Amino acid sequence: MNKIVINGSGKLNGTLSVNGAKNSALPILAATLIAEGEYSIDNIPDLKDIRTMIKLLETFGLKAEKTDDHSYKITNSGVKDIEAPYELVKEMRASFVVMGSLLAHVKKARVSLPGGCAIGTRPIDFHLQGFEKLGAKIVLDHGFVTAEAVELVGARVKLPFPSVGATQNILMAAVKAKGETTILNAAREPEIDDLSSFLNKMGANISGIGTDELKIQGVEKLIPCKHSIIPDRIEAGTFIIASIINDGDLEIQGVIKEHLKGFIKKLEKMGVEFEFNNDRLKIKADLEKLKPVKISTEPYPGFPTDLQAQTMVLLSLTNGKSELKETIFENRFMHVLELNRMGAKIKLEGNKASINGPVDFIGAEVSATDLRAGAALVLAGLVADNTTIVNEIQHIERGYEDLVERLQSVGAKISKQ
Numbered sequence: 142m143n144k145i146v147i148n149g150s151g152k153l154n155g156t157l158s159v160n161g162a163k164n165s166a167l168p169i170l171a172a173t174l175i176a177e178g179e180y181s182i183d184n185i186p187d188l189k190d191i192r193t194m195i196k197l198l199e200t201f202g203l204k205a206e207k208t209d210d211h212s213y214k215i216t217n218s219g220v221k222d223i224e225a226p227y228e229l230v231k232e233m234r235a236s237f238v239v240m241g242s243l244l245a246h247v248k249k250a251r252v253s254l255p256g257g258c259a260i261g262t263r264p265i266d267f268h269l270q271g272f273e274k275l276g277a278k279i280v281l282d283h284g285f286v287t288a289e290a291v292e293l294v295g296a297r298v299k300l301p302f303p304s305v306g307a308t309q310n311i312l313m314a315a316v317k318a319k320g321e322t323t324i325l326n327a328a329r330e331p332e333i334d335d336l337s338s339f340l341n342k343m344g345a346n347i348s349g350i351g352t353d354e355l356k357i358q359g360v361e362k363l364i365p366c367k368h369s370i371i372p373d374r375i376e377a378g379t380f381i382i383a384s385i386i387n388d389g390d391l392e393i394q395g396v397i398k399e400h401l402k403g404f405i406k407k408l409e410k411m412g413v414e415f416e417f418n419n420d421r422l423k424i425k426a427d428l429e430k431l432k433p434v435k436i437s438t439e440p441y442p443g444f445p446t447d448l449q450a451q452t453m454v455l456l457s458l459t460n461g462k463s464e465l466k467e468t469i470f471e472n473r474f475m476h477v478l479e480l481n482r483m484g485a486k487i488k489l490e491g492n493k494a495s496i497n498g499p500v501d502f503i504g505a506e507v508s509a510t511d512l513r514a515g516a517a518l519v520l521a522g523l524v525a526d527n528t529t530i531v532n533e534i535q536h537i538e539r540g541y542e543d544l545v546e547r548l549q550s551v552g553a554k555i556s557k558q
């Protein structure tokens with residue numbers, strides 16, 4: 142069961158529900174290291190990355206119990222170990238966010254240098270500079286980073302770039318620091334807001350949520366809380382593209398319009414119409430009449446890099462020459478080669494892709510090189526003539542729960558073999 146086989150049908154009918162956001166659930170699970178007691182967290186997607194984070198928490202001495210398909214009870218009866226081992230951190234770069242929460246609670250953390258998707262060098266210098274500003278001493282040895290502080294003291298931390306992970310890590314380290322911390326040029330992604338509201342429910346004092354200037358007044362004690370994770374805007378965006386490129390009548394449930402504004406704005410410019418009924422969405426688009434567009438990925442609220450690969454499939458089916466510029470990661474075009482093997486006409490020049498459409502996708506045997514690249518290949522397969530075989534699907538399974546079964550439920554001819 143390590144490949145996905147698709148026979149493009151071009152018709153999807155029914156309802157697809159969006160799951161909880163992986164990128165929100167991961168730092169929120171890491172935040173349970175901050176205070177002792179029992180947490181109840183709902184709407185957690187059932188994914189390998191989540192299981193990796195749970196294993197990490199267990200390594201530190203926490204207990205995790207799955208109370209239903211998408212809920213966990215986490216019990217923190219004291220952190221017993223502070224080392225995040227290579228076997229777990231290499232599986233997932235987001236493991237690095239345990240550094241901030243361990244620092245907040247036990248003032249010491251030792252974390253193996255992270256792995257994750259192969260979409261660029263993805264350094265952690267901003268995270269470490271932030272910890273240092275708060276008074277931690279950082280030592281790098283044998284592939285591990287150790288951070289330690291006698292006392293964390295609030296500071297002004299200006300990020301050179303609004304890094305999502307660095308904002309989360311510094312935020313968590315700061316909640317119990319003495320005095321006030323300001324994170325300037327903070328990331329504004331909805332997943333940061335979700336983490337901030339989780340921490341505030343625990344008793345933290347974070348203001349400026351949703352802006353690029355987060356203020357954190359350190360508090361002495363935090364307590365556990367109950368929380369429900371926000372819907373996954375990237376999964377929603379992937380389903381939106383599936384709906385546009387496939388004929389039929391698809392409804393997407395669980396979409397927060399505001400979270401997708403940068404994406405929706407560009408698609409509206411192309412001629413796509415969105416009909417929201419609270420969190421239910423129907424999309425109207427005539428693929429033949431859509432206009433080409435120029436897109437540049439940007440930090441939130443701009444166009445998300447995590448939807449760049451999937452959007453290339455839509456642009457390949459659109460009449461005319463579109464342009465997609467990737468400004469967040471330097472090596473995030475690995476899907477282009479595979480899409481071109483399926484008939485796309487995409488030319489790369491540095492961080493810019495020129496997409497000539499419309500093309501007819503033709504089924505081929507391809508490989509997912511990372512999570513979102515994999516999603517793009519599945520989307521192309523859904524509309525391709527003949528059979529598409531997508532290999533290396535472990536990447537797709539890191540971020541989409543039961544994608545094959547859910548697409549089958551709306552009529553796609555797709556299976557796992």
Ligand code: UD1
Pocket residue numbers: 164165167234235261262263264265266267268269302303304305306307328332446447469470471
């Ligand atoms: C998070 C998301 C990922 C998304 C990305 C950008 C999670 C688990 N992952 O990744 O899906 O694609 O945000 O929206 O939430 N950088 C540095 N130094 C640092 C930190 C980052 O130079 O210390 C650079 C990175 O190399 C990259 C850019 O900043 O070029 C953005 O990275 P960042 O926002 O940190 O992404 P992640 O948190 O890793």
